[in-house]
Amino acid sequence: MAEAEIDYAAVFRALPGMVALLTPELVYADVNDEFARLSGRTREQLLGRYLFDVFPDNPNDAAATGARNLQASLGRVLATGERDTMALQRYDVESMERPGEWEERYWSPVNAPIFDADNRVKLLVHRVEEVTELIRARGGQQGSRARVLEAELYTRARELQEVNERLREAHAREREVALALQEAMLPAPGPVGHHRAAVRYRPAVGSLNVCGDWYDLVDLPGDRICVAVGDVVGHGLRAACVMGLLRSALSAASRVADGPAKALEVLGLYASSIEGAENTTVAETCIDWDSHTLTYSSAGHPPPALLRSDGTVEFLDQATDPPLGARAEDVDRPQATAAFTEGDILVLYTDGLIERRREDIDAGLARLAASLTRHRAADTEGLADTLLLELLPAAGATDDTALVIVRL
Known part of the structure; x- marks a missing residue:
């Protein structure tokens, strides 16, 4: 017996709890019947309207925080792609029958993302449990003592929310300092020898997810340069400081070591003495224009991409070893060589450009290769x-991204 086709639109409308679908701009895309009924608004009064135009905070209550807390929760979902469950909220609603009068209401919200084919958040599911009657009934049954306790719990919840806001502000200040430190330590864009590279750094969204990634370009004797990218585990000021130490050490090692594999071996020894440097990933490629060769080695890092003039993309993945501190130091790191022709393009990047939650890394590499092939005629800056425009999530990445592009 063939299965009957399920009308998911009808299922959504008939769900017994309150559910709304919001766009990333927090505009109502759809609501089920229960949401319209319990919110006291018709579908016409909701669809296409900005959430906080429909449900602002009570202007008569200076301590009202419902709208601010909900906006922060939805922002976290957009930024992280993760579900966010909110604490019980008092969020008063203006009466439709008596404009200007606000009804005391209590809600228990959960917000969750819906992703598109590119793993970007395209909709937000806003599920709400209306518990006003439960709160009132509990107060009526247990008497004034219970009411006092309820009020105290609500007050403590508000105080906790205020503490969380202060913590977020402190984290935001740390982010500003870390970004300033990052900017000071990364080399400014400019020519290396008589060659020029396009470099980009994009910090992650959020107050702490920043400052583990770096890039570097080193001018070598002859018509040669070394290009490196790396990613320190961790975030914030500590990661920024570790990043600066490792970038400087690799830059120095690349000037004297016999190839990128030896430079990474030296860096691994140095990293073992630095707290927080373990499991750092690094890829380095040395370009020799006289011999038209690329010599490369990777410590657990995504492979550099070589875009050929005919549009094909080759990933340089024949010399990959574990990250720093995750291998026996008495074993030589691998090194490989690839030939290039004039007009080929070398691309080094960190995992923020390609990796997405719940997705195999091969999907991200394929996405990068397709984008490179489509836009191979562009100059390096373009x-x-x-x-960055095509591959990073529209709502912002949850990991920072470093990118270096050199036309060979």
């Missing part, structure tokens, strides 16, 4: 901007 190509760098296009890759």
Whole structure:
């Protein structure tokens, strides 16, 4: 017997709890019947309207925080792609029958993301349990003592929310300091020898998810340069400081070591003495224009991409070893060589450009290769901007991203 086709639109309308679908701009895309009934608004009064135009905070209550807390929760879902469950909220609603009068209401919300084919958040599911009657009934049954306790709990919840806001502000200040430190330590865009590279750094969204990634370009004797990208585990000021130490050490090692594998071996020894440097990933590629060769080695890092003039993309993945501190130091790191022709393009990047939650890394590499092939005619600066625009989530990445592009 064939299965009957399910009318999911009808299922959504008939769900017994309050559910709304919001766009990333927090505009109502759809609501089920229960949401319209319990919110006291018709579908016409909701659809296409900004959430906080329909449900602002009570202007008569200076301590009202419902709208602010809900906006923060929805922002976290957009930024992280993770579900966010909110504490019980008092969020008063203006009476439709008596404009200007506000009804005391209590809600228990959960917000969750819906992703599109590119793993970007395209909708937000806003599920709400209306518990006003439960709160009132509990107060009536248990008497004045219970009412006092309820009020105290609500007050403590508000105080906790205020503490969380202060913590977020402190984290935001740390982010500003870390970004300033990051900017000071990363080399400014400019020519290396008589060659020029397009470089980009994009910090992650959120107050702490920043400052583990770096890039570097080193001018070598002859018509040669070394290009490196790396990613320190962790975030914030500590990661920024570790990043600065490792970038400087690799830059120095690359000038004297016999190839990128030896430079990474030296860096691994140095990293073992630095707290927080373990499991750092690094990829380095040395470009020799006289011999038209790329010599490369990777410590657990995503492979550099070589965009050929004919549009094909080759990932340089024949010399990959574990990250720093995750291998026996008495074993030589691998090194490989690839030939290039004039007009080819070398791309080094960190995992923020390609990795997405719940997705195999091969999907991200394929997405990068397709974008490179489509835009191979662009100059390096234009190509760098296009890759970031196409490959990073529209709502902002949850990991920072470093990118270096060199036309060979």
